[in-house]
Amino acid sequence: MKLPIILGILAVILLLIYLRLRPFIRMARQMLGVARDVNRVMKQEPVTSSTQSGGTGDRxxxxxxxxxxxxxxxxxxxxxxxxxxxxxxxxxxxxxxxxxxxxx
Ligand SMILES: [Zn+2]
Known part of the structure; x- marks a missing residue:
């Protein structure tokens, strides 16, 4: 049976891929974190009232x-x-x- 050997090789390859991608995963996580922060800030920002004709900043x-x-x-x-x-x-x-x- 060669299955254990194949599984072992696969495991090593997956480990190598994971190690290779780790910096990217970290970066992606940071970007997600930034996006979450931006979302939170946007939600916290008070919506200016009394805007009858849309576009608050342009008026x-x-x-x-x-x-x-x-x-x-x-x-x-x-x-x-x-x-x-x-x-x-x-x-x-x-x-x-x-x-x-x-x-x-
Ligand atoms: Zn003035």
Whole structure:
């Protein structure tokens, strides 16, 4: 019977193949891990609300203070009003302006 010999050779060949592929397997595992991380990050990222006409990043809004056009995703929005600002600086400036107006 030559079967045991054949099985032995097969085992050695499989072992050699495994040893050869081990770095690739590790690499593939790392890539899978990265993909999983990316998926997790994408899921964790909060979905911006109030998007009536799809495409959150492409929509442009104008800063109420300096009138610069900026992507809606980067704009600072006030919940009380529909005003949006490009930065906190503009937001503060607008707040100061309204205060001054109130004072007289
Ligand atoms: Zn601005």
């Amino acid at each position: 442009l809004v104008r800063c109420n203070s300096c009138e610069t056009w900026i992507p809606a995703s980067r704009a600072i929005k006030l919940r009380s009003s529909n005003a949006s600002y490009c930065s906190h600086v503009c937001l503060e400036r607008a707040a100061e302006g309204s205060k001054r107006k109130a004072a007289g």
